[in-house]
Amino acid sequence: MNENLDFKKILNEVAPDLVHIYGTELAHTLSMVNVCEKEEVKTVISIQGLVSIIEKHMHANLPCRVVYGTTLRNLVRNDNVSGLKKLFYRRGKNEVQAIKKINHIIGRTTWDKACISQINPDAKYHFCNETLREEFYKHEWNIEKCDKHSIFLSQGQYPIKGLHYVMEAMPLILKKFPDAKVYIGGKDITKSQTIIDRLLITYYGKYIKKLIKIYRLEGNVVFTGPLNEEKMCERYLKSNVFICPSTIENSPNSLGEAMILGVPCIASDVGGVSDMLKHKEEGFVYQADAPYMLAHYVCEIFKDDELALKFSNNARAHARKTHEPMTNTNRLIEIYEDMLKKKE
Template structure:
């Protein structure tokens, strides 16, 4: 079976073929699924992705993988102002040349997904096309600010002013991209999702769409290793992202200010670049807000940004943490939570999107109202207070995650969907 994928990033296998250094750690679940699908030598994958560096289509192949990098303007994609006609025409040519059995669009967040679903419609492939729900910017926009003060929402550094990338600018881009996303889902005939949250938000846009339930396979290294209390750093918190407002790192700081009254040695380790660097000229306004918040709450010695982490380093940080915290203002089915659960790390997460489908409150972890940092503090303290007993939460979470993210079952399910569409 020849399967065409559209992904939001260039996958590592393409980097290897092009001999390019990967500049973004992400999409690990795609690599996991790719590996499982290609275990069957009768399958081949045609990978399409947005190409931001070249102005012409980049293509290549090896064994049963081929790829096309479709040139698009990165800024227009981010802002939601991309004109999709030329992109759609590129996809039409690729479909007509390659004649895939199935088209799988991974994500609806960017306008090139709209271009491909329209190309599928034009070429008669719409019945053989399925759209996966990752996040939904049309819904995320309603939760974008996550209790952020108004003065931070409207502030901009000079750099953000020049490139239109302040907090409010990003919110407005979500609104624009959300309109295109809704059109994509309205045109599509088939959708693949994971949670009750993405189900209801999808069918509310297109009541006639066919919804396929299918969970994700996560990065392979998270399927081995298990959290142990004796091997963790007591009273340490690991957060996997803080770079955007949606990830609500500011709520963690509010919570840890409370926790510190009981555990003066509490530490927060954050994956990703240090967003507090820079200033009102070359920094970003959310990062400047975080910098001032850290200082005001006297948490300078508590917070450490770790830089970009590959899968193995991310795993190591999770295993060393006393608790994994996911404080987002909105999520669908967060892979970082799934990875922490696979390792048996005690987890605390905001009750947003599909999180409650993934983890059962007080049995497998703790879930708190997203706008209540005092409850986040309560559950972090509860994990710290329980000491070695926290491993019981992790053990049950691990069992649940092994079912949700079973690579063999999930890849079989995806292939079942592909085979049904290919008919």
């Protein structure tokens, strides 16, 4: 990718000591890396997700008909499951190039450290945790005020977020807790009432809609619609349990938000999740492609308030250390100072 003249202009005007780039998912990262290389400006990248790795998990154990199936919207945008995998593969090429050119990387999990060491073993890896959105430091989950037997999943638009696994888990949960409901953050991907809805629905959305019908979950699945920071926080606090059933993650902010609020958590054992949540001490961690274990652990929390409170207290204490704003700010400054005092 060629250098971006706008980036070059910014560098010339600002004359920074170093440039800190957040994320590698989009093409502008490589563009800025190239400009910084030419202008001899030190550069560090903070890893968010890694599309070159996420691409490998995109099919998410879905049936072939769902991976390759298309709707009109999918045809126009080329964003069915197979199309998303191809998109992430293309983006991943730029990502790998950018990482290979960089001498400094900031990460926070065993997973991102392993991936970076395989892409660029010569890069210096700096550890630094993330700070969450301000609202989540102000509140604490209360078991007496939550909606009993309610489950919250922060998003389900993409297959890697594992919503199809949640649909498979729900019938098992409902056998023991018939009033259980799962709330999914974001727009209703199954919506098909109007002509516009039917034009915009994806094949994955149609698949989720079909699972809801097959398992008779119409009264047990709620899409919340888009939530701002405050509304998202409210939804966490109303929930009896938060779940993160993804097929791949680094360190999901949604899990960190749930933990720091004290919402009992269950997460699939993918990416850097096990660095965040200690199994049976701070929550439950389960095999990602085992929705029956997700169902089992949800029921364990639903039936045992003492266990829920134990997880709540332990996870909150852990998250308050991990996401402590001043500690993370000071660590970031240390990284900058370390980079600036060394010649490269």
